[in-house]
Amino acid sequence: MNLFAISDLHVRHAANRDIVEGLRPDSDDDWLVVAGDVAEIFDDIVWALGTLNDRFAKVVWTPGNHELWTPPKDPVQLRGEERYLHLVRTLRGLGVVTPEDPYPVWQGAGGPAVIAPLFVLYDYTFRPEGTYTKEEALGVAHAAGVVATDEYLLHPDPYPGREAWCRARLAYTRSRLDRIDPALPTVLVNHFPLVREPTRILRYPEFALWCGTEATADWHVRYRATTVVYGHLHIPRTIDCDGVPHREVSLGYPREWRSRPVAPPGLCRILPGPERRR
Numbered sequence: 458m459n460l461f462a463i464s465d466l467h468v469r470h471a472a473n474r475d476i477v478e479g480l481r482p483d484s485d486d487d488w489l490v491v492a493g494d495v496a497e498i499f500d501d502i503v504w505a506l507g508t509l510n511d512r513f514a515k516v517v518w519t520p521g522n523h524e525l526w527t528p529p530k531d532p533v534q535l536r537g538e539e540r541y542l543h544l545v546r547t548l549r550g551l552g553v554v555t556p557e558d559p560y561p562v563w564q565g566a567g568g569p570a571v572i573a574p575l576f577v578l579y580d581y582t583f584r585p586e587g588t589y590t591k592e593e594a595l596g597v598a599h600a601a602g603v604v605a606t607d608e609y610l611l612h613p614d615p616y617p618g619r620e621a622w623c624r625a626r627l628a629y630t631r632s633r634l635d636r637i638d639p640a641l642p643t644v645l646v647n648h649f650p651l652v653r654e655p656t657r658i659l660r661y662p663e664f665a666l667w668c669g670t671e672a673t674a675d676w677h678v679r680y681r682a683t684t685v686v687y688g689h690l691h692i693p694r695t696i697d698c699d700g701v702p703h704r705e706v707s708l709g710y711p712r713e714w715r716s717r718p719v720a721p722p723g724l725c726r727i728l729p730g731p732e733r734r735r
């Protein structure tokens with residue numbers, strides 16, 4: 458019985474869709490964590506998670522920024538929180554665990570552990586050096602020609618901005634995490650890294666603005682994480698923070714995974730340890 462994880466499936470790309478079609482558990486009892494960026498088009502998201510949900514005993518999902526886009530060609534034109542909640546209702550209908558559901562407890566090898574899918578977005582606090590406000594930081598990013606597509610397609614409605622949505626998500630998520638049995642360790646799953654460290658090697662450092670929030674910097678300690686699972690950066694690796702492995706489990710775009718030494722990328726085993734990629 459294994460707890461596997463993957464993120465950034467980006468099934469708009471045919472080669473990635475093929476990979477999803479090829480993903481299989483090792484046993485009928487295996488769980489799969491999907492840490493966001495499945496796709497942008499609503500039906501693609503539902504197809505991919507439905508396909509995986511048919512194969513794994515449990516699928517746990519948290520949204521990436523791509524799920525939250527409202528692409529002009531998507532028949533589903535809901536924006537912001539409405540789109541997110543429509544995704545939650547649809548995926549929950551398939552049996553997928555979302556950030557709005559009770560956190561499941563892994564009782565297999567390496568457990569027990571609370572598997573907590575988090576959706577906390579970002580708030581522009583991973584700012585470039587020498588900038589102290591969101592406005593200053595965005596000014597530097599624009600001048601460098603680095604602007605995330607989120608600025609055009611990830612609408613924060615009904616919140617006045619993405620950082621306001623992030624603040625609301627942080628408060629909601631803290632209240633959920635605070636209620637977990639303190640005797641239980643956790644596996645924290647978030648699309649964005651919970652700490653800034655993994656963003657230090659970004660090719661375009663200004664892009665860190667769209668990659669997380671400083672408000673979660675101590676969550677791996679505060680909430681007893683044995684592992685933090687994240688994606689988004691498309692730089693799969695493991696970083697140790699305070700003795701807790703933070704594991705980026707992203708697949709990424711075909712041009713990215715084709716250039717890696719081990720291809721095609723597969724599932725990362727989170728529990729039981731030790732880690733392995735197959």
Ligand SMILES: [Fe+2]
Nearest residue numbers: 465494689691
């Ligand atoms: Fe991604």
Ligand SMILES: [Fe+2]
Nearest residue numbers: 494521522689
């Ligand atoms: Fe992402």
